[in-house]
Amino acid sequence: MAEIKLSVERLQTGVFVKLPVKWGEHPFMFTSFKIKSQDQIEVIRNLGLKHVIVVPEKSTAPPLPVIEDGAKTAPTDKDVSQKAEKALWEEKRARIEELKNYRRNLQKVEKEFDRSMSQVRAVMSKLKSRPLNAVEDATTLINNLADDLLSGENVVLHLMNDSKDADSFYYHSLNVSILAMMLAKAAGFSERDIKVLGIAGLFHDVGKMKIPDKILRKSGKLTAQEANLLKMHTKYGADFLKLSETIPPQVKLIAQQHHEYLDGSGYPQKLKGDEIDRLSQLIAVVNEYDSLCHPRDPRLSRIPFTVIAYLYKQRKQQLNTADLGILIRLLGIYPPGSVVQLSSGQIGLVMSVNSERLLFPTVQVYDPNIPRTEAPIIDLEAAGLTIEKALKPSALPEAIFEYLNPRARISYYFDHNKRL
Structure with missing residues (x-):
């Protein structure tokens, strides 16, 4: 992408600039941005x-013409x-404080997530030796x-x-x-059904504990015999x-039916339509x-954006479309974990999605002028930016990939107390 050195006297709104100073030495949120007002030029x-770097491809207006010798430029109103x-x-400091609050809140949520993960591990380890305790936990x-969630x-x-492969x-x-549980809440399910779905989510794949690891972890194509055993x-x-005797009957049914599809192409019974339990349809x-997003063979993994599009376009005959539509509304078009290009041309990683503002997720942005540990995380709505497209992490330049650190496994956790 071509860049040119330009006199500050030739700047006007619409020109995309890169300031030749460190991030802490100017009042703008980013060192690279498109000029939106005459006030920004004055600043x-x-x-x-005397000069800045301009990126014509990212500009929506050309620089002003060269000022002829002897011509006077309009004086700057210093006040x-x-x-x-x-x-x-003041705005930058307020944004920095908001970012600190966001990071603190995210750390709190991550601790809660880690605690839940530890409980899940403990539950699974107890299933064979102390099943009653496992169900209670x-x-x-x-x-x-x-x-x-309901509060x-x-x-x-x-x-x-990110997670470890073994986990x-x-x-x-x-x-x-x-x-x-999030989907069920959004769909208006009862509290009882939401909790049944939560337990079913934990236990839906418990039968895989009887499947040999060499099949579960095999990266290549399974043989017909291996595929049948996995099913x-x-x-x-x-x-x-x-x-x-303490697990709700529907949890047992969901474990059996979560691979049944509405068109009868699923397994183990090739059930169709309403023959499939309603909660099993949601879990499916x-x-x-x-x-x-996380297939058995990592080489076949897809980014969240393409998974959402694929399910919506290709799997409507197999999956409950009402549930699918709600899932899309919950995750947004660009779910957390998506690598995206913004309208500013910047590359970022979607960190959080608010169910009330799906078009404006919170995004961690690549900025080589800022240390990775202090990477800017911005609210797109507040910044006046939008997402232009999703990107494949594997296609990122090495420096951007290392900076953003896209997750190999994308895990989610909710927080209902903060408005981002």
């Missing part, structure tokens, strides 16, 4: 800069420029999560830290559980859960989403 001049600069500094975990009006969905089963179980996890799960939607 740039007041910084004592106006100083007031504008002071206002920008799972019920307590889900009741607490559901109560938090808030809007929900903010956050991107969590993928636990992360998938918690992901399905959380997304299923047995629905039967194994239902049979295992039937041993417990969430399970498909998370499984496509």
Whole structure:
């Protein structure tokens, strides 16, 4: 992308500039931006800069013509420029404080997520030796999560830290559980059904504990025999859960039916339409989403944006369209974990999505002028920016990839107390 050195006297609104100073030495939120007002030009001049870098491809207006020798430029109104600069500094400091608050809140949510993950691991480890205790612990975990979820009006969905490959089963179980409860709440399900779905999300794949690891972790294509054995996890799960008298009957049914599809193409019974339990239909939607984002073979993984588009366009005959539509409204077009290009031309990682403002997620932005540990996380609505498109992490330049650190496994957790 071509860049040119330009005299500050030739700046006008619509020109995209890069300031040749460090981030802490100017009042703007970014060192690179498109000029929106004459006040911003006056502030740039007041910084004592003679020249800036301009990116014509990102500009919506050309620079002003070259000023002929002897021609006079309009004098700068120092009072106006100083007031504008002071206002920008105040706004920048306020944004920095908001960012600190966001990071503190995110750290709190991550601790809650880690605590829940530890409980999920403990539940799964107890299933074989102490199943009654495992069910009690799972019920307590889900009741607490559901109560938090139901006590808030809007929900903010956050991107969590990456997982280890060995923990993928636990992360998938918690992901399905959380997304299923969120979807059920948005769909107006009863509190009882929401909690049933939460427990079912944790236990829907419990039958995989009887499947050999060499099949579960095989990266290549499964043989017909291996594929048939893997499909047995629905039967194994239902049979295992039937041993417990305290698990709700629908949880056992969901373990058996979560791979049944409305067109009869699923398994194990090839059920159609209303033959499939209503809660099982909802779990099927969430399970498909998370499984496509994190398939058994990592080489087949898709970015959240393309998974959403794929499910909506290609799987309508198989999945409950009402649930699918609500899932899209919850996650947004660009779910947390999506790598995106903004209208400013910047590259960022979607960190959080507010259910009330899906078009304006919170995005961590790549800025080589700012240390990675202090990377700017911006509210697109407040910044006046939009998302232009989603990008494949594998296509990012190495410096941007290392800076943004896209997650190999995308895990979600909710927070209903903060408005981002």
